[in-house]
Amino acid sequence: MPGYGFIHDKLEIKFLILYIAARVIEPVPFDTMLELTLCDDAIDYFDFSDCLADLVKTEHLTLSDEGLYAITDKGRRNSEICESNLPYSVRQRCDRNLADCNRRLRRKSQVKASSVRRPNGTWTVSLSLSDDMGSVMELDLMMVQEEMARSVEKRFRQSPERLYSQIVNLLLSDAPENADGGKPSPESGDQ
Structure with a gap:
């Protein structure tokens, strides 16, 4: 009623x-x-x-x-x-x-995340973030298991701006790290 x-x-x-x-x-x-x-x-x-x-x-x-x-x-x-x-x-x-x-x-419509299985059994996770002006970020990652791919999709959807900010901060940081995770040594010539 x-x-x-x-x-x-x-x-x-x-x-x-x-x-x-x-x-x-x-x-x-x-x-x-x-x-x-x-x-x-x-x-x-x-x-x-x-x-x-x-x-x-x-x-x-x-x-x-x-x-x-x-x-x-x-x-x-x-x-x-x-x-x-x-x-x-x-x-x-x-x-x-x-x-x-x-x-x-x-x-x-601004936050998209999807996964596709590759022929070799791994997964490609495609992540994109856009705003009213267009694309802000597009990123494809390889994951070895479907569960990992789904987890990455979920986490990206929850906080895409945070991930974007962390990637930009990492790429713009003053002291790039070498392959073993430490700061480059003066002898290596990576200054």
């Missing part, structure tokens, strides 16, 4: 879905649309599902083969016309949720 809220019928749920789809920065899966739409206590899962399917049928939204929903030009036009019908408090809550969602989506 729906709770108390400001959204009272399926038409308002459709307005809300279009409002969200027009503001999310990239196509999103069903679960993300659901999470963002349930910002009002009066909306339930079944009404949401029906409305989302209707919006795809009426070509206000598209559903990709990967299961991602995106707004169409028709949906965007109708969203602009109808958004003022949504209660202000619902739009405010929705905007806060969208800001958080868009931050997560942007982060996901």
